Amino acid sequence: MPLVNIRITREGVSAKQKQQLIAGVTQLLVDVLGKNPATTVVIIDEVDTDNWGIGGQTITMQRAIEKNQP
Amino acid sequence: MPLVNIRITREGVSAKQKQQLIAGVTQLLVDVLGKNPATTVVIIDEVDTDNWGIGGQTITMQRAIEKNQP
Amino acid sequence: MPLVNIRITREGVSAKQKQQLIAGVTQLLVDVLGKNPATTVVIIDEVDTDNWGIGGQTITMQRAIEKNQP
Amino acid sequence: MPLVNIRITREGVSAKQKQQLIAGVTQLLVDVLGKNPATTVVIIDEVDTDNWGIGGQTITMQRAIEKNQP
Amino acid sequence: MPLVNIRITREGVSAKQKQQLIAGVTQLLVDVLGKNPATTVVIIDEVDTDNWGIGGQTITMQRAIEKNQP
Amino acid sequence: MPLVNIRITREGVSAKQKQQLIAGVTQLLVDVLGKNPATTVVIIDEVDTDNWGIGGQTITMQRAIEKNQP
Numbered sequence: 001m002p003l004v005n006i007r008i009t010r011e012g013v014s015a016k017q018k019q020q021l022i023a024g025v026t027q028l029l030v031d032v033l034g035k036n037p038a039t040t041v042v043i044i045d046e047v048d049t050d051n052w053g054i055g056g057q058t059i060t061m062q063r064a065i066e067k068n069q070p
Numbered sequence: 071m072p073l074v075n076i077r078i079t080r081e082g083v084s085a086k087q088k089q090q091l092i093a094g095v096t097q098l099l100v101d102v103l104g105k106n107p108a109t110t111v112v113i114i115d116e117v118d119t120d121n122w123g124i125g126g127q128t129i130t131m132q133r134a135i136e137k138n139q140p
Numbered sequence: 141m142p143l144v145n146i147r148i149t150r151e152g153v154s155a156k157q158k159q160q161l162i163a164g165v166t167q168l169l170v171d172v173l174g175k176n177p178a179t180t181v182v183i184i185d186e187v188d189t190d191n192w193g194i195g196g197q198t199i200t201m202q203r204a205i206e207k208n209q210p
Numbered sequence: 211m212p213l214v215n216i217r218i219t220r221e222g223v224s225a226k227q228k229q230q231l232i233a234g235v236t237q238l239l240v241d242v243l244g245k246n247p248a249t250t251v252v253i254i255d256e257v258d259t260d261n262w263g264i265g266g267q268t269i270t271m272q273r274a275i276e277k278n279q280p
Numbered sequence: 281m282p283l284v285n286i287r288i289t290r291e292g293v294s295a296k297q298k299q300q301l302i303a304g305v306t307q308l309l310v311d312v313l314g315k316n317p318a319t320t321v322v323i324i325d326e327v328d329t330d331n332w333g334i335g336g337q338t339i340t341m342q343r344a345i346e347k348n349q350p
Numbered sequence: 351m352p353l354v355n356i357r358i359t360r361e362g363v364s365a366k367q368k369q370q371l372i373a374g375v376t377q378l379l380v381d382v383l384g385k386n387p388a389t390t391v392v393i394i395d396e397v398d399t400d401n402w403g404i405g406g407q408t409i410t411m412q413r414a415i416e417k418n419q420p
Contacts, residue, residue, distance in 0.1 A: 001334060003143060003181065003287040004305075007253065008313065015120050015130070017312050022123030024308040029286075032300045033293065039334070041143065041181065042123040043077065050225050053232030053252040054281060054319070061229070071194060073353060073391065076169075077143040083173065085260050085270070090172045092263030095144075098164040102157050103148065109194070111353065111391065112263040113217065124141060124179070147393065155330050159341070162333030182333040183287065190365050193372030193392040201369070211404060213283060213321065216379075217353040223383065230382045235354075238374040242367050243358065249404070251283065251321065264351060264389070295400050295410070302403030322403040323357065 001039045002029050009059055010046035018044055071109045072099050079129055080116035088114055141179045142169050149199055150186035158184055211249045212239050219269055220256035228254055281319045282309050289339055290326035298324055351389045352379050359409055360396035368394055 004025050022042045029035040049059035074095050092112045099105040119129035144165050162182045169175040189199035214235050232252045239245040259269035284305050302322045309315040329339035354375050372392045379385040399409035 001181070001289065001332070001339070003183075005285045005287075006309075007283040007285075008309075008315075009281065013313065015128070018120055019123075019128055019131070020312045021308065022128060023126045024312065025284075025305055026123065026126035028301065028304040028308065029288075032297050032304065033288065035288075038125045039179070040124065040126070041141070043117055043143075044121040044123075045117075046121070047253055047255075050228055051254040051256070052281070053229075053236065053254075054250070055248045056233045056236035056250070058225070058229055058232060059281070060225070071149065071192070071199070071391070073147040073393075074165075075145045075147075077145075078169075078173065078175075079141065085268070087172050088260055089263075089268055089271070091168065092268060093266045094168040094172065095165055096263065096266035098161065098168065099146075099148075102160045102164065103153065105148075108265045109389070110264065110266070111351070113257055113353075114261040114263075115257075116261070122141070129141070155338070155340070158330055159333075159338055162338060163336045166333065166336035178335045180334065180336070183327055184331040184333075185327075186331070187393055187395075190368055191394040191396070193369075193376065193394075194390065195388045196373045196376035196390070198365070198369055198372060200365070211321070211359065211402070211409070213323075213357040214375075215355040215357075217355075218379075218383065218385075219351065227382050231378065234378040234382065235375055238371065238378065239356075239358075242370045242374065243363065245358075249319070251281070253283075262351070269351070295408070298400055299403075299408055299411070302408060303406045306403065306406035318405045320404070320406070323397055324401040324403075325397075326401070 002033070002035050002041075004029075004040070004042045005045065006042065007045045007047060009049050009052055011049065013044075013046065072103070072105050072111075074099075074110070074112045075115065076112065077115045077117060079119050079122055081119065083114075083116065142173070142175050142181075144169075144180070144182045145185065146182065147185045147187060149189050149192055151189065153184075153186065212243070212245050212251075214239075214250070214252045215255065216252065217255045217257055219259050219262055221259065223254075223256065282313070282315050282321070284309075284320070284322045285325065286322065287325045287327060289329050289332055291329065293324075293326065352383070352385050352391070354379075354390070354392045355395065356392065357395045357397060359399050359402055361399065363394075363396065
């Protein structure tokens with residue numbers, strides 16, 4: 001019955017990787033807490049890099065700075 | 071003042087159905103808790119079937135399996 | 141499979157009222173979207189009035205003002 | 211280390227405004243709580259006006275009513 | 281930079297189990313997506329069984345029914 | 351109408367600081383987006399340090415390590 005919400009930036013995560021995340025976190029809840037995998041829900045939110053900030057700056061700006069560094 | 075967040079898979083919910091969900095859940099909070107409908111907020115998140123997992127599998131995979139069953 | 145999160149202030153909601161909210165919103169999702177009630181999850185978060193603000197003011201402060209009004 | 215989630219309607223917020231929100235809320239957490247800005251995360255969710263309800267009505271419907279008022 | 285939110289019922293999860301969940305899900309994001317563990321945040325919410333419903337019923341009620349079954 | 355959710359560790363934030371956070375973020379949404387403060391909602395979630403992880407470790411463990419450093 002656990003719910004897991006994974007929030008990541010929208011930067012080309014494939015359907016296969018999403019499936020791996022969902023399978024992996026479901027198994028983790030079985031292993032650590034003995035939860036029933038059949039009712040474990042995992043939702044992945046992909047967030048635009050303009051809409052995600054860390055250190056007071058959007059990820060879009062940080063990616064641009066990283067790109068310009070030698 | 072209550073906040074309600076409804077998360078469903080993105081599978082063709084119409085604007086009319088969204089309106090029915092919002093009206094229905096707002097009325098429920100009036101009926102059960104006596105909340106003021108004017109300040110009751112309802113947000114519906116539609117999530118891609120690739121991004122929603124249950125039982126360790128994405129909904130996309132489950133829909134494909136269901137389709138292939140006789 | 142839908143998930144519903146209801147956030148309300150912590151002001152003495154009874155176990156019976158919580159049960160009514162959960163039953164009511166689950167039925168609404170059956171009626172409007174034809175969702176399976178067996179996998180519909182509803183989580184109620186109760187939030188202290190010090191931790192909830194509207195109009196730039198905590199609910200604690202607003203309740204105090206309301207109380208002092210004739 | 212704080213996390214901030216800002217949910218607004220999707221109505222043409224610019225990248226510059228998003229940057230201002232992220233910078234402003236990060237600074238607020240430094241000023242009020244002395245938090246480290248380097249690990250402060252801000253995520254902005256833009257929600258379609260069909261998917262946001264207040265007073266039992268979608269914002270889409272409310273915008274239409276406002277437009278028709280003299 | 282990913283954020284993970286794990287919501288489970290409040291039923292005696294130990295500090296050691298929480299640590300295992302946090303370490304496990306952080307490693308999963310490294311393995312599947314190559315994310316930086318240093319900025320991966322995991323938050324565990326424990327929810328009272330009165331406040332969690334599935335199948336239109338609180339977990340409290342479901343635990344009571346299970347207990348009475350032979 | 352915006353909603354803001356601030357999640358911080360539960361480490362002695364005062365009612366006054368919460369009021370400052372709520373007032374500050376509400377004003378920010380007025381200044382940057384011209385939002386109506388009367389319908390701006392801010393919710394602060396305080397999370398136990400056992401339930402918050404970063405870098406694969408709970409904050410409880412990190413605080414203990416910091417304390418033991420000369």
